Amino acid sequence: MTRILHVLDHSLPMHSGYTFRTRAILKAQQALGYDVRGITGLRHTAQGPAAEEADGLLFHRTAGIASGLAGYREWREIGLFAQAIDRVVQDWQPDILHAHSPALCGQAALRVARRHGIPLVYEIRAFWEDAAVGNGTGSEGSLKYRLTRKLESHVVAHADAVVTICEGLRQDLIARGTPQDKITVMRNGVDLALFGQPLDRDQALVRALGFEANGKLCPVIGFIGSFYDYEGLDVLIEAMPALIARQPDARLLLVGGGPMEAALRAQAEASPAADAIRFTGRVPHHEVDRYYALCDIMAYPRKHSRLTDLVTPLKPLEAMAQGKLVAASDVGGHRELITDGVTGILFPPDDAAGCADALAGLLNHRDQWERYRRAGREHVETRHDWAVNAARYQDVYQMLPRIRLRKGLGAAA
Structure with a gap:
């Protein structure tokens, strides 16, 4: 051996x-x-x-x-x-x-x-x-x-x-x-043995985070990971007022922590969309799936840089494996993973208005969600399954x- x-x-x-x-x-x-x-x-x-x-x-x-x-x-x-x-x-x-x-x-x-x-x-x-x-x-x-x-x-x-x-x-x-x-x-991959049937939404967690409006579940945009500047979470927060103007019930869920956390929390508190933004801080790894289950769209607004152009992140693949919609900035690392309009949506990097447009477009066309989910899952299974790669x-x-x-x-x- x-x-x-x-x-x-x-x-x-x-x-x-x-x-x-x-x-x-x-x-x-x-x-x-x-x-x-x-x-x-x-x-x-x-x-x-x-x-x-x-x-x-x-x-x-x-x-x-x-x-x-x-x-x-x-x-x-x-x-x-x-x-x-x-x-x-x-x-x-x-x-x-x-x-x-x-x-x-x-x-x-x-x-x-x-x-x-x-x-x-x-x-x-x-x-x-x-x-x-x-x-x-x-x-x-x-x-x-x-x-x-x-x-x-x-x-x-x-x-x-x-x-x-x-x-x-x-x-x-x-x-x-x-x-x-x-x-x-x-290629970066996903252990699909760890991404079986996604969890159902935890209704107690939904209520605790205020993700209900007018008796209905709110559409939730999520990010789960480390809060580094290159992740572009400030762009995502900046996009929220324009998104709320078109989708009043939309919510943003930010799970994790890192060097930018204090600045991002201050930005969110000062935003006109502050009531729609939730921070959880870091959560134990075994609880991450509970928060994935709350999200409809996973957003990855990475800023344009040498790092983000050259390196493919793992998170969008995990999101596709979980059956989530994916919206990401149009940088080189994302283009290797996501086909715009097929497995997800790409929007201009460092552009809050473009980010808001992409998220609003997905929320306005729920009839296409299942197509995106199937294509994303198939993409991971055929090109990014560790058992094969x-x-x-x-x-x-x-x-x-x-x-x-x-x-x-x-x-x-």
Whole structure:
């Protein structure tokens, strides 16, 4: 049985889009007959033992503290991570190292792969220098931005194979000089085993949130996720007065939290549509489906940026799997997932009036809702089901010995 060690920034039991994609990959690979484990670096901050089982998956942890000036601190972090990977490699003897971005994971794995002659697959979920710009912790073109990009380019150049989650990332790597045949696109996906029959609306929750008017359920537009600036939730709030003018009973439900939460709450309180906007704060992961069940339309008003043009988000796919209508901004990452007028509606980014028009159009044409729902669900089932897509990793893994022989490195032991 082929053993795959996944090298990760963080993992379950922490909850994030990153950990849910990891879980889906590892579970699908288990189903294909691979023996899989994960190892996380210092940025896995949940307390736990040195080796921890979560949801039937085994994860090893890296111990220690990396301190010092920026640059040296990250280099020390990579060193501690590489030492932890090395110990697992010596004990478990995996056949393949499969590192996932950020580049700190890739560089630590690369050191160990070279030392032991193990093939390395490097998977990029986003360019983390662009993600730092998007979440407000970095600036484009800064020294940190350029160093992060350079480190990632180094890992990409020396990995045996590269995987990206979407075409936007693949094309950017090709423009940097990465050979096309070195890159495989493994599209973002949904574990449909977790998205069975959607829950019925919780009537007590409906009443608690005030989602009834004149004895009827209000149409609800929802967003469930992290409140980063690039998500464009300020645009969505700005669109609400124009939407309410055309659909007086419409409500906006914002579930989650993050750096923009205080600013968004203040904006909503000052809005003429304040009475139609509800914040819940963060909710436990096991309760998220209760809030999905309240929503008719899931809105994703991401702002135009390098990050949103290159990277495909997971949330619209989860919404389609749940049988929800999807309205999203017309940025590159959304265009890879949504066909305008077929599986959802696209509207101009950074445009509150355009957002309001799109939402009003969907609410005005309820006779088309079932068509959108069927098309969205079919799209996920045929193109974004992890149970199907993960089989493509077999193609990547199987070509590694040929790649290494061509490079004069020999096949993995």
